[in-house]
Amino acid sequence: MPVLAIDTATMVSSAAVATKERLLSEVIMQLKKPQSEVLMDHVIDALRTAHVTKNELTGIAVNIGPGSFTGLRIGLATAKMMAYALDIPVAGVSTDEILAYHYPVENIYSATFIDAQKGNVYFSVHKWEKGVLQTVRELSVLALDKAIEICEHMDKPVVAMGDIAQRKEQLFAQCINTKVAPPYHIMPRAANTAFAGIDKLAAGKTDNLMTLEPLYIRRSEAEELWEKRQKERQNDGNKL
Incomplete structure (x- = not known):
């Protein structure tokens, strides 16, 4: 049964459709374009090329990172939205696992x-x-x-x-x-995400749509900068 895979953790944007036996389709692009502009087109193209409708999907696999903070949020939001709308399970796969599938x-x-x-x-x-x-x-x-x-x-x-x-x-x-x-074979891609996700789904390792989050490992630079400024303001206030 077909699974849709989404990978937006890096500058590579890709979507794939696969079954346990074979890769049905994959759309992959490594260009400096915002993931938000290309991801849904890639999903649509991957489904169309595989001759699979969204209602035939039995699960969704998604790269949860680590990687680009923005890319991860876009990919995960798309995967969770589709899984919720189609009432199918989702499996989050880390970037390092996906790379190992090469x-x-x-x-x-x-x-x-x-x-x-x-x-x-x-x-x-x-x-x-x-x-x-x-x-x-x-x-x-x-x-x-x-x-x-x-x-x-x-x-x-x-x-x-x-x-x-x-x-x-x-x-x-x-x-x-x-x-x-x-x-x-150097960058993560949706084909690998698909097969890693299929293995997880087959083993019953599904994720909760409400609690599944990106695997950041560390905070973003914006968060670190915000915390630094808050501490500076607090210190300035203590000096008054």
């Missing part, structure tokens, strides 16, 4: 390098064992050079993925144990 093979590690601003990355490491995805290192915020160092000391080859691996590929040039994924 390489569902044993004897390598999949490492996530997603921009966390200020020289930091959202970093995690996964591996596949007997067809099951396993977490080797939990998702956290690390300095980019520290994350690369960790990969270089791992006991198996590491494939680096994510927007920082794409933009900072030159930093990996001298790495021995860590290689950057090719362009078609």
Whole structure:
């Protein structure tokens, strides 16, 4: 039964329709255009290309991050709205899990390098064992050079993925144990979101529409700035 997948966590905007057996369609675009302008067109095109109507969908999978604060909110709001209107379950999948679905093979590690601003990355490491995805290192915020160092000391080859691996590929040039994924496997995409979501839905791991939220890991820069200003105002008030 078909599942719709939505991925807007990064500058890649994509939507896909898949069943457990195969990918029916995928629309993907990596351009600097607002997700709000292109997402619904991608959803409509993915459904039309797959010859699937919205009423035939049995679930929705959505990337919940980490990633772009704005993109995540747009994608999640769309997924929740459609799931509510169609009365079907929704499964949230993290960016690092989605990236790991690019390489569902044993004897390598999949490492996530997603921009966390200020020289930091959202970093995690996964591996596949007997067809099951396993977490080797939990998702956290690390300095980019520290994350690369960790990969270089791992006991198996590491494939680096994510927007920082794409933009900072030159930093990996001298790495021995860590290689950057090719362009078609370096960013999260809805096809991976779909199959990761299908696995979660099949296992009964659905999310509550009312409580499902983006996986931010850290607060946005705007929130940090707001808190800083509030503290400054409070300190100024105490001085009076």
